[in-house]
Amino acid sequence: MCQKRPIFKLITQQEKEHLKQKCGGSWKLVFKYIVVRERNYSQVVAGPGHSIVITTKGDVYSFGANCWGQLGLGDTEDRFTPCLIRSLQGIKIIQAAVGSRQTMLVSDTGSVYAFGKGSFVGAEFSDAADHITTPKIVESLKGVFVVQAAIGGYFSAFLSREGRVYTFSWGRAERLGHSSDPSDVEPRLLSGPLEDVLVAQISAGNCYLLMLAYQPTGMSVYSVGCGLGGKLGHGCKNNKGTPKLIEHFRTLSFNPVSVAAGTWHAAALGDDGRVCTWGWGHTGCLGHGDEEYKALPTVVQGLSSVKAVHVSTGEYTTFVVSDNGDVYSFGSAESLNLGFQEDEEAADDADFSTPNLVESLKVLNEKAVQISPTNSSYWLNSEMGYPHTFALMESGKLYAFGGGIKGQLGVKLSEGQDRLQNPERVPIDIC
Numbered sequence: 001m002c003q004k005r006p007i008f009k010l011i012t013q014q015e016k017e018h019l020k021q022k023c024g025g026s027w028k029l030v031f032k033y034i035v036v037r038e039r040n041y042s043q044v045v046a047g048p049g050h051s052i053v054i055t056t057k058g059d060v061y062s063f064g065a066n067c068w069g070q071l072g073l074g075d076t077e078d079r080f081t082p083c084l085i086r087s088l089q090g091i092k093i094i095q096a097a098v099g100s101r102q103t104m105l106v107s108d109t110g111s112v113y114a115f116g117k118g119s120f121v122g123a124e125f126s127d128a129a130d131h132i133t134t135p136k137i138v139e140s141l142k143g144v145f146v147v148q149a150a151i152g153g154y155f156s157a158f159l160s161r162e163g164r165v166y167t168f169s170w171g172r173a174e175r176l177g178h179s180s181d182p183s184d185v186e187p188r189l190l191s192g193p194l195e196d197v198l199v200a201q202i203s204a205g206n207c208y209l210l211m212l213a214y215q216p217t218g219m220s221v222y223s224v225g226c227g228l229g230g231k232l233g234h235g236c237k238n239n240k241g242t243p244k245l246i247e248h249f250r251t252l253s254f255n256p257v258s259v260a261a262g263t264w265h266a267a268a269l270g271d272d273g274r275v276c277t278w279g280w281g282h283t284g285c286l287g288h289g290d291e292e293y294k295a296l297p298t299v300v301q302g303l304s305s306v307k308a309v310h311v312s313t314g315e316y317t318t319f320v321v322s323d324n325g326d327v328y329s330f331g332s333a334e335s336l337n338l339g340f341q342e343d344e345e346a347a348d349d350a351d352f353s354t355p356n357l358v359e360s361l362k363v364l365n366e367k368a369v370q371i372s373p374t375n376s377s378y379w380l381n382s383e384m385g386y387p388h389t390f391a392l393m394e395s396g397k398l399y400a401f402g403g404g405i406k407g408q409l410g411v412k413l414s415e416g417q418d419r420l421q422n423p424e425r426v427p428i429d430i431c
Contacts, residue, residue: 002031005038006094006108007147007161015162022163022198024216033163033200033214037147040201040212040258043430044392046314047098048376049384049406052105053082053398056431058092060085060105064408065384068101069133070116076131080407082428087134088113097204099151100381105135110145110161112138140187141166152204152225153263153377158187163198165190165211165243176209176224176241192242194222205261206377208232211243218255221246221268230295231266231279237295248296252276262313263375268297273307275300275320284353285316285331291353302355303328314373314387320355325367325394328355360401360422366393374402384408386419396431399423 002008002016011019023029045052050064050071061082062071069076072085088105091113095106102116113135145161155169155176166187167176176190194211200219201212208225222243223232230237233246249256249268254276258269265279265286276297277286284291287300303320306328310321317331333352361368374387386403393399400409401420410426413419 002027002034005031005034008034010109010145011161019162022196023214026216029216033198036212036214036219036257037200041095041148042097042372044370044372044390044398045096045098046372046374046388046390046400046402046408047103048100048374048378048381048387049408050098050103051388051390051408051410052096052098052103053390053410053426053428053430054093054096054105055428056396058094058108060088060093060096061428062103063410065101065406067131068117069131070098070101070103072103072113072115072133072135074134076133078407080410080412082410082426085135095148097149097151097156099156100153100376102151104138104149104151104156106146106149110147112141112146112149112158114138144187148202150202150204150209152209153206153380155204155209157202157204157209159199159202163200163214165194165199165202165209167209190224190243193245194243197222201259203259203261203266205231205266205375206263208261210259210261210266212256212259219257219271221249221256221259223266229264229280229293231261231264233266233278233295233297235295246297249276252297252299254297254299258311260311260313260318261375262318263315263377265313265316265318267311267313267318269308269311273309273323275303275308275311277318280316283316283332284351285313285318287318287330287353287355289354300355302330306355310368310370312371312373314375314389315378317373317387317389319358319371319373319389321368321371325369327358327361327368327371327391329358329371330355361391361399364393364399364423366395366397366399368392369394388420390426391423392430396429398426398428398430400426
């Protein structure tokens with residue numbers, strides 16, 4: 001079963017044996033590690049002003065704002081409908097990361113391609129005077145087989161096939177822990193407590209990083225970066241310059257299988273279908289019925305009758321997909337991107353501090369498998385319009401709602417309209 005996984009086929013026999021030992025000496029545990037890693041790949045990403053969609057064949061479509069060439073189409077013109085990135089034909093892309101005016105793509109052979117603004121990527125990008133309008137391989141990562149990329153507000157992070165984490169930028173003490181200059185353009189390995197730990201997933205918030213670690217006895221979560229609002233999950237608001245284990249999951253008997261680092265708050269999915277949230281609680285984005293911050297992971301009691309299979313976070317928004325394909329959301333409804341309010345006026349008076357079923361998706365009679373909300377600071381990207389959200393269905397159909405003035409929804413808006421209240425079909429089939 002391991003041999004059938006695409007990434008596993010590219011590993012040497014020696015590397016396979018080493019991975020087997022790190023996973024506890026069992027091929028069954030190796031397979032479990034690979035599956036956990038693959039389930040957290042991002043096929044659809046709603047960035048601040050632009051969007052990226054990856055099909056199951058590995059083709060990439062982009063649309064929305066393109067002021068820095070972040071669509072990878074060879075120019076800086078905005079696009080209001082999905083466009084295939086033709087320069088990537090023949091290269092199978094498996095995962096995408098989107099930040100403010102920048103995009104990164106990971107191929108099935110472990111290469112990273114970047115375009116748009118050159119921050120947090122490498123010297124060959126940071127020194128570029130012009131916009132990077134077509135995908136360019138990140139040379140400084142050529143010696144690393146990358147399986148996942150993540151972009152935060154001040155840094156980027158990469159997960160290797162061997163389960164190691166590398167970061168660019170923002171590495172001074174009390175940040176990402178490798179004592180480098182904030183503008184550092186070389187990938188730095190996060191070690192310390194992660195030295196002998198296999199990381200299966202990374203997730204970047206504005207100023208912090210979550211890492212889901214695999215161990216034969218169960219999964220665990222490490223965090224590093226800015227601790228304001230308690231978003232590192234250690235019971236305090238202190239920064240952490242080196243990765244630190246979030247110990248409270250053990251107290252909750254909670255075995256995490258996926259993590260989602262929102263801009264200012266975080267969430268985790270447990271193998272039993274429970275959901276934990278922590279960090280800033282503005283607009284009720286933690287789902288606990290108030291706006292108080294939580295410095296420790298706390299189970300969302302409003303989902304006690306739901307078995308969750310997917311969780312995602314944006315800026316003060318949280319989405320949960322249940323095992324029957326229903327979608328629940330809570331948090332900020334300002335941009336109509338929670339999907340269940342009738343209009344902006346009604347949203348101002350409603351309480352979204354506890355989980356609510358997203359009826360506008362329910363009526364589509366489609367089973368949702370992934371939700372992707374914009375995960376970046378609106379204040380820093382306000383010229384890109386309001387945040388937006390994608391809902392990917394089991395059928396491969398994609399729906400969008402929320403802000404769309406730059407074309408980031410992939411569907412045409414009526415004259416004078418800047419947001420979609422209800423989900424509309426994006427003309428792309430993922431499968």
